[in-house]
Every structure is written in C-alpha cells, then in structure tokens.
C-alpha cells in the first residue's frame with residue numbers, strides 16, 4: 001500500500017511541475033472513445049479537457065512527426081493519438097482540442113468509415129455488455145464456451161475470451177462469431193451501431209483534416225495482422241493506405257497495428273507498403289534511437305488531470321530512460 005509520505009511526495013512533485021523535468025523525449029498518448037459525461041462508454045469530455053490543460057501546461061503538444069524527430073527544446077513532448085475513428089471524437093474531443101489550439105492524429109480502419117458499420121470487436125462487446133446478467137454458453141464450431149456475465153471480473157474475462165476467439169478469424173468468421181453470440185445470448189444486434197460505437201463519416205474526416213487533424217491507417221477491417229494469412233495482412237496494410245490517400249487527397253505515411261500486434265514479418269510489410277512510422281501499444285517512451293516502425297504508446301487513463309499526472313509519474317518510474325544518453329545519440 002502506498003504510504004502517506006510517498007503520496008505527499010508525489011503530490012508535491014506534481015504540483016511543482018515534475019513533468020517538465022522528466023527524462024524522456026516524447027510521450028505518445030493513446031485514446032479511443034469519448035462520451036459526454038462520466039459513466040459512459042469512453043473518456044468523459046470534462047476529463048479529457050482537464051487532461052489537455054495538464055498536458056498543455058507541462059509538455060509541448062506536438063504533431064506525430066515532431067514527436068518522432070530529435071528534440072528541439074527542453075520540454076518533454078506529447079502527441080495525442082486516437083484509434084479507430086469513432087464519431088465521439090468529432091462530437092466530444094475535437095471541440096476541446098480546437099478550443100486550446102491543439103490537434104491529434106487519428107488512425108482509421110477504412111471499412112469502418114466506408115460502411116458506417118460496426119467494427120467486429122464492438123459487435124461482440126455490445127452484445128455481451130448489455131446482456132441480462134447470468135451464465136451463458138456459446139456454441140462455437142463444435143465446442144462450448146462458457147460465458148459468465150454476472151458482472152465485474154467475470155464479465156471482463158468473458159469479453160476477453162470472445163475477443164481471443166475473434167482475433168484469429170477472418171471477416172466472415174467474425175460475422176459468424178457474432179451470429180452465434182447473438183443466438184446464445186438471445187439478443188438482436190442493431191443493423192447500424194448506436195452513437196457510442198458509430199464511426200465518423202468521410203465528410204467529418206475531411207472537415208477535421210482541413211482544420212489541422214492528421215490521419216493515418218489502421219488497416220481496412222481492423223484485422224489482427226499476426227493472426228491472419230500473410231496475404232490478407234499485406235492487403236489490409238496496402239489497401240488501407242491506397243484508400244486513405246485517395247479519400248484524403250494526400251499521402252498517408254503513418255500506421256497503427258490493430259491491438260498493437262506485430263512481428264518482424266508484419267513490420268516488413270508495413271515498411272514495404274511505404275509507411276514511415278508505425279505505432280504499437282506496448283508501454284514506453286519514444287526516443288530518437290528507437291524503431292520508427294515499432295513506436296511505443298501509453299494508454300490515456302480514464303480520469304481527469306490528477307489521474308493522468310499520477311499515471312505519468314508511475315510511467316516515468318517504470319519506463320523512464322536517462323536523457324543525457326538519448327540526447328548524445330541525436331544527430
């Protein structure tokens with residue numbers, strides 16, 4: 001248990017502006033969904049707002065490309081990245097960024113935007129999260145998967161169990177899984193996703209681009225690239241870049257691995273497709289000596305300014321690297 005002394009020390013350091021002295025070069029924060037208030041399906045808008053105020057005070061909030069290049073100043077840098085292109089970014093997060101003169105980089109699975117449809121993992125999350133509490137069985141390809149939806153950790157374990165099945169399937173297999181789940185839970189999936197799961201439209205994407213938001217690729221179908229056939233992975237990586245370049249009328253050079261999963265083969269495909277940066281989800285800070293096609297990111301916590309400040313302190317303790325060594329490697 002954290003002692004009172006340690007708590008007081010951390011609080012004092014935070015209030016005194018500790019992050020301006022953190023020994024790392026760039027922090028890439030990862031966001032997904034946003035919602036109007038606490039208790040919704042995403043980060044509450046007011047919490048996002050206070051996180052931005054905190055970051056703006058202590059960091060240089062920079063573009064992805066600026067974060068990946070050697071540092072120009074003394075202040076640590078942070079880049080805001082947002083995965084999946086949910087409409088809730090446009091509704092709840094963008095107004096807070098714009099009001100502060102800040103921006104973000106958003107990574108899109110192109111089929112999600114094209115169809116205005118569900119992402120495969122969201123279909124299952126929706127069915128599982130809102131099912132009547134109880135114990136169920138999923139009949140799946142000759143076997144039975146027990147699902148305990150009585151709440152808390154049991155519900156989370158069931159969500160992960162179904163996700164683990166889905167991540168190894170192709171597009172048709174994911175649809176089959178949702179069908180079986182819908183049948184097993186006795187729930188009907190709405191044809192179009194409700195607001196919390198809905199994607200932005202291409203018009204909204206272009207509106208944001210014109211206002212200074214950057215976009216990158218997150219495959220076509222949000223396929224887990226280490227779990228599918230090599231040819232499928234290659235198409236997901238290549239085609240999404242082609243589609244985005246055409247829709248946005250500008251080159252697309254950055255990529256995010258779905259679920260953060262990649263291996264040397266997938267990394268090589270990303271490089272061959274012409275991307276010059278690729279972001280993962282393993283924890284750490286970026287330094288200019290790192291691999292631009294395996295950039296670490298840290299998940300923004302669910303909470304406001306004090307929660308983020310506390311998390312940054314913990315990350316620094318865990319992943320911080322000595323700054324002088326990094327600086328000496330910069331050209």
Ligand SMILES: [Zn+2]
Nearest residue numbers: 083084258259
């Ligand atoms: Zn994603």
